[in-house]
Amino acid sequence: MAGKGNDHQVVVSNRIRLARNLATAPFPGWAKPDARKQVLDRILPVVEALPEMKNAFSKPLDSLTGLEKRVLVERHLISREHAGNSSGSALVVNRNQSLSMMINEEDHLRMQAISPGFDLQPAYQMLNNVDNVLEGTLEYAFDPKLGFLTSCPSNLGTGMRASVMLHLPGLVISEQISKVISGVNRIGLAVRGLFGEGSEAQANLFQVSNQTTLGESEADILTRLERIIEKIIGHEMNAREKLIEEKATLVQDQVGRAYATLRYAHVMSSKEALNQLSLLRFGLDCGFFQESIPDPMDLLLMEIQPAHLQLLAGEKLSPEERDTFRAELLRKKLQSLPEPDIQGGDASLRESLQTSKRQTRPQSPTPSDDE
Numbered sequence: 001m002a003g004k005g006n007d008h009q010v011v012v013s014n015r016i017r018l019a020r021n022l023a024t025a026p027f028p029g030w031a032k033p034d035a036r037k038q039v040l041d042r043i044l045p046v047v048e049a050l051p052e053m054k055n056a057f058s059k060p061l062d063s064l065t066g067l068e069k070r071v072l073v074e075r076h077l078i079s080r081e082h083a084g085n086s087s088g089s090a091l092v093v094n095r096n097q098s099l100s101m102m103i104n105e106e107d108h109l110r111m112q113a114i115s116p117g118f119d120l121q122p123a124y125q126m127l128n129n130v131d132n133v134l135e136g137t138l139e140y141a142f143d144p145k146l147g148f149l150t151s152c153p154s155n156l157g158t159g160m161r162a163s164v165m166l167h168l169p170g171l172v173i174s175e176q177i178s179k180v181i182s183g184v185n186r187i188g189l190a191v192r193g194l195f196g197e198g199s200e201a202q203a204n205l206f207q208v209s210n211q212t213t214l215g216e217s218e219a220d221i222l223t224r225l226e227r228i229i230e231k232i233i234g235h236e237m238n239a240r241e242k243l244i245e246e247k248a249t250l251v252q253d254q255v256g257r258a259y260a261t262l263r264y265a266h267v268m269s270s271k272e273a274l275n276q277l278s279l280l281r282f283g284l285d286c287g288f289f290q291e292s293i294p295d296p297m298d299l300l301l302m303e304i305q306p307a308h309l310q311l312l313a314g315e316k317l318s319p320e321e322r323d324t325f326r327a328e329l330l331r332k333k334l335q336s337l338p339e340p341d342i343q344g345g346d347a348s349l350r351e352s353l354q355t356s357k358r359q360t361r362p363q364s365p366t367p368s369d370d371e
Contacts, residue, residue, distance in 0.1 A: 009285045010233045011118035012165040012205065012298050015076070016127050019107040019150045019159040020134070021141040027151045028088075028104045036088025036104050043109055046137050047092050047101045050130060054095075061089040067316075070307035076114065078102055099126065106151045107159075109134075116298075118229060120162055120222050128218070147214065157214030162222055164229050169204040169282040170239035173254070180235060181206075188212055189228060203274035203301060204282075208232065244286065252340075255283035259340050268327040273304045288340035300333060 021027055025039050040060070048058055061069065061082070069083040077093055082105040089104040102110040111130060113123040141149040147157035155161070171177040181191045192207045208229060210221045243251050258279035261272075268276075281297045283289060302308060304326050310317050313325055 007118040007233055008116065010167055010236050011229070012167055013114055013116050014118060014120050014123055014164045015112055015114045015162070016120065016123045017110060017112040017161045017163075018127060018131055019148070019155045019161075020109040020111070020131070020138075021107050021149060021151070023139045023141045025108065028106060028108060029151055031088075031104075033087050039108050040088050040090055040103055043103050043138065044090055044092070046134060047103070047109075050133060052094055052099055052126070052130060053092055053101075056092050056094050058092040059090060061091060062086040067307055067310055071311055074302060074305040074307050079105060079110075081106060082110075098123075099130070107155075109138075118164060118233070120164070120226060124162070124218065124222060154211070155213050157212075158216070158218050158221065160213055160218055160221060161209050162225050163207045163209035164225070166206050166208060166229070166232060166236070167204055167278065167281065168206055168232070168236050169278055170236045170243060172204045173251070174239045174243055176235070176239055177206075180232060184208060184228060184232070187228065189225065202271055203278040205274075205278070205301075240282075240286065251282075251286065252288075254279050255286070255288050255340055258283065259337075262330050263334055263337070264331070265327045267323045268304075268330060269323055270304065270306060270326065273326055273330065274301060277301055277304070283340055289337065290341060300330075304329065 022039060022042065025031065025042075026035055028036060028039075031039065044058070047053060048056065064072075069078070072078045072091065073080055073083050075097065077097060077100045078091055079102065082089060082091070082102045085104060089102075091103070092101040093099070098115060099113050100111070102112075111127060113127040115123045143149055148155075148159040150156055150159055168177060168180075171180055184191050188211050190207075190209050190211045192209070193202065193205070208225070210225055212221070216224075258276040261268075261276050262280060277297065277300055284297065303312070306322055309322050309325050309329070312329070317325060
């Protein structure tokens with residue numbers, strides 16, 4: 001979240017996740033506590049021995065507090081379902097938190113790699129290398145026709161989910177986002193909110209991922225996802241440019257309001273903070289600010305989450321206390337950020353946006369019915 005990768009104006013991060021199960025043990029949903037413990041004892045030492053996991057964070061989930069689990073969920077290192085597990089479940093995370101292993105989640109092993117920006121291949125290669133090493137020691141549940149066997153049939157085959165987190169304020173403000181989501185769903189990809197399936201799309205953040213894992217190779221899945229993400233990036237950048245050309249005052253108003261709210265509010269809900277930070281990030285990308293904020297914007301999106309606030313405060317906070325503490329934190333973090341240059345002129349905004357577009361891949365200007 002603190003780094004910048006390819007197309008960082010639109011793409012926050014990408015993630016590859018693999019689901020694997022042992023061939024000789026009942027899957028977690030059917031396993032009794034003793035069987036879950038045996039699976040944990042079998043998998044954990046092998047995962048901890050990986051070179052990528054040197055000096056890693058490794059804990060059984062029943063040794064963590066509820067707050068610590070919620071922090072891990074907010075960091076996308078474990079799922080909400082995994083946080084609800086206890087006996088026989090564990091987590092192993094490498095030092096820079098780019099690689100995490102969930103043991104006895106929905107499947108015996110859920111491994112994921114996360115990286116900033118739009119670059120799925122390095123994340124996939126790292127995870128594929130780890131998977132190959134583990135497969136040499138652990139006997140996976142595998143069928144020659146169906147591929148890797150998983151608890152949920154939707155993960156059969158490769159067992160791979162590849163997802164990209166996108167920041168799409170241009171499409172949301174211009175009211176084109178529904179059309180884009182509908183088009184993406186029609187071609188077999190899923191669009192979800194900040195915390196995946198069942199979560200609300202906040203801060204103009206959307207996760208786009210593959211839905212099909214059976215009948216396609218990992219390479220085919222990644223190629224198709226990359227092609228669609230490139231098109232969405234192009235549509236978002238075109239939407240931003242059109243907004244600045246045709247509705248510059250509206251953009252200036254929303255960015256100005258977001259800045260004022262974040263700098264001076266004394267009570268701020270999580271939802272409001274996320275949405276206002278999204279608009280501030282939009283303003284930074286559009287060139288409203290001559291200076292960058294001291295802390296990366298995407299890191300702030302995580303730090304204002306409820307569990308992170310309580311971790312920082314060192315005590316349990318009521319919802320009202322969290323809203324007050326969140327506003328105080330934002331005022332402190334943004335105190336050195338000067339006011340947006342609202343009078344900077346449309347020309348400077350267009351120049352900034354054109355610079356951002358040149359840093360992305362060439363795109364077609366409008367989506368077809370199939371795209």
